[in-house]
Amino acid sequence: xxxxxxxxxxxxxxxxxxxxxxxxxxxxxxxxxxxxxxxxxxxxxxxxxxxxxxxxxxxxxxxxxxxxxxxxxxxxxxxxxxxxxxxxxxxxxxxxxxxxxxxxxxxxxxxxxxxxxxxxxxxxxxxxxxxxxxxxxxxxxxxxxxxxxxxxxxxxxxxxxxxxxxxxxxxxxxxxxxxxxxxxxxxxxxxxxxxxxxxxxxxxxxxxxxxxxxxxxxxxxxxxxxxxxxxxxxxxxxxxxxxxxxxxxxxxxxxxxxxxxxxxxxxxxxxxxxxxxxxxxxxxxxxxxxxxxxxxxxxxxxxxxxxxxxxxxxxxxxxxxxxxxxxxxxxxxxxxxxxxxxxxxxxxxxxxxxxxxxxxxxxxxxxxxxxxxxxxxxxxxxxxxxxxxxxxxxxxxxxxxxxxxxxxxxxxxxxxxxxxxxxxxxxxxxxxxxxxxxxxxxxxxxxxxxxxxxxxxxxxxxxxxxxxxxxxxxxxxxxxxxxxxxxxxxxxxxxxx
Numbered sequence: 001x002x003x004x005x006x007x008x009x010x011x012x013x014x015x016x017x018x019x020x021x022x023x024x025x026x027x028x029x030x031x032x033x034x035x036x037x038x039x040x041x042x043x044x045x046x047x048x049x050x051x052x053x054x055x056x057x058x059x060x061x062x063x064x065x066x067x068x069x070x071x072x073x074x075x076x077x078x079x080x081x082x083x084x085x086x087x088x089x090x091x092x093x094x095x096x097x098x099x100x101x102x103x104x105x106x107x108x109x110x111x112x113x114x115x116x117x118x119x120x121x122x123x124x125x126x127x128x129x130x131x132x133x134x135x136x137x138x139x140x141x142x143x144x145x146x147x148x149x150x151x152x153x154x155x156x157x158x159x160x161x162x163x164x165x166x167x168x169x170x171x172x173x174x175x176x177x178x179x180x181x182x183x184x185x186x187x188x189x190x191x192x193x194x195x196x197x198x199x200x201x202x203x204x205x206x207x208x209x210x211x212x213x214x215x216x217x218x219x220x221x222x223x224x225x226x227x228x229x230x231x232x233x234x235x236x237x238x239x240x241x242x243x244x245x246x247x248x249x250x251x252x253x254x255x256x257x258x259x260x261x262x263x264x265x266x267x268x269x270x271x272x273x274x275x276x277x278x279x280x281x282x283x284x285x286x287x288x289x290x291x292x293x294x295x296x297x298x299x300x301x302x303x304x305x306x307x308x309x310x311x312x313x314x315x316x317x318x319x320x321x322x323x324x325x326x327x328x329x330x331x332x333x334x335x336x337x338x339x340x341x342x343x344x345x346x347x348x349x350x351x352x353x354x355x356x357x358x359x360x361x362x363x364x365x366x367x368x369x370x371x372x373x374x375x376x377x378x379x380x381x382x383x384x385x386x387x388x389x390x391x392x393x394x395x396x397x398x399x400x401x402x403x404x405x406x407x408x409x410x411x412x413x414x415x416x417x418x419x420x421x422x423x424x425x426x427x428x429x430x431x432x433x434x435x436x437x438x439x440x441x442x443x444x445x446x447x448x449x450x451x452x453x454x455x456x457x458x459x460x461x462x463x464x465x466x467x468x469x470x471x472x473x474x475x476x477x478x479x480x481x482x483x484x485x486x487x488x489x490x491x492x493x494x495x496x497x
Contacts (some may be wrong), residue, residue, distance in 0.1 A: 071490075075485065084390075133248070261275075
């Protein structure tokens with residue numbers, strides 16, 4: 001059977017994640033050609049990830065220690081949110097589970113019942129990841145009991161994946177895309193025309209050209225739905241600073257008067273950025289806000305970005321699949337950028353058409369699933385802005401007053417009335433993620449499941465005490481995160497030397 005000719009338009013994290021996964025997975029069943037230009041920069045700010053990337057790297061057979069050494073990565077156990085509720089508060093959205101669920105009632109019901117009976121330990125005290133993050137500790141535990149992701153240099157990650165993809169047979173072509181040639185009969189993409197008149201033919205084209213979306217929108221006009229009425233931030237600045245202390249195993253998201261600031265600690269530096277709404281704050285003022293709130297020496301010039309939050313209406317259109325920013329943009333508040341690349345790539349591989357025409361059913365299913373992913377992430381992000389007591393600026397007053405999608409309104413009101421959260425259709429963020437943010441943003445459920453009241457005072461105290469002690473003992477035995485990372489990467493580097 002003749003191999004499928006797959007052309008990846010654009011490099012960066014999206015392009016090389018796609019090329020590496022396809023080349024490693026399909027082998028001789030496909031040829032992979034990636035077109036990129038050294039003259040075109042990449043966004044390069046998606047440095048904080050979520051746990052599914054661990055599975056993605058394992059799927060590709062990546063040695064974790066080698067990957068972390070090559071990308072100056074640290075481990076991540078969650079995100080600390082500062083000042084999102086009332087301007088003087090903090091909570092942690094940690095990965096993994098909190099407490100122990102009953103099949104009919106999640107742990108939050110027992111925690112709420114316990115609080116009513118005088119047990120005042122915070123919800124996060126029953127989470128291994130939560131306590132380890134705040135203690136600055138980490139280690140790999142048996143049975144993957146500690147859920148984690150990475151904080152990494154995305155440029156180095158792309159470089160790492162490029163080397164792997166090229167070893168697996170990917171051909172890289174240097175050049176700028178001058179135009180996209182369409183088949184006159186089918187309307188599909190026939191080839192990419194590069195500067196100098198060069199031509200790259202293919203059967204399937206992956207658009208990894210970022211915000212420009214040269215193929216999916218520029219050539220095929222797939223359409224775009226703007227979501228800025230729900231997520232009003234439209235600007236960002238990114239820069240890097242020197243580390244001033246050991247890297248902590250969490251990312252920070254610090255709310256400001258017209259947006260928020262990120263802080264991502266790597267082994268060799270800290271990634272910083274400010275995301276804001278230009279309606280309420282000018283570019284120079286935003287830079288002043290960021291520079292006034294970074295720690296350590298500034299190492300790079302500011303990288304200014306403008307974006308529109310939203311989704312491409314068709315992320316697979318004809319023989320083109322949008323991957324990464326070309327398919328839509330969700331601001332980096334919950335570190336989903338790299339994950340959405342990963343989901344698109346793996347979904348494409350699961351739905352890769354056999355030789356012959358592309359099934360419209362595959363295309364429709366891909367688009368439905370991609371859109372559902374984006375909607376679910378969108379709702380989770382809106383939650384952080386909508387559920388707030390802040391009224392100190394026009395930006396926060398707009399966020400608190402804005403109507404929200406019915407899907408999100410149902411989740412908020414259900415939790416407020418009953419303390420229940422349900423995960424639907426393989427939704428990315430599980431119940432425990434929703435609960436941590438809902439509680440962290442200040443929502444107090446009115447009731448809890450009657451099963452929790454079935455326990456006597458002694459039984460409930462024993463349950464809560466046992467779970468709390470188990471977490472505390474495990475965290476006490478973990479090494480400091482920075483020491484663990486240093487040793488892991490030192491071993492990898494010495495073996496590579």
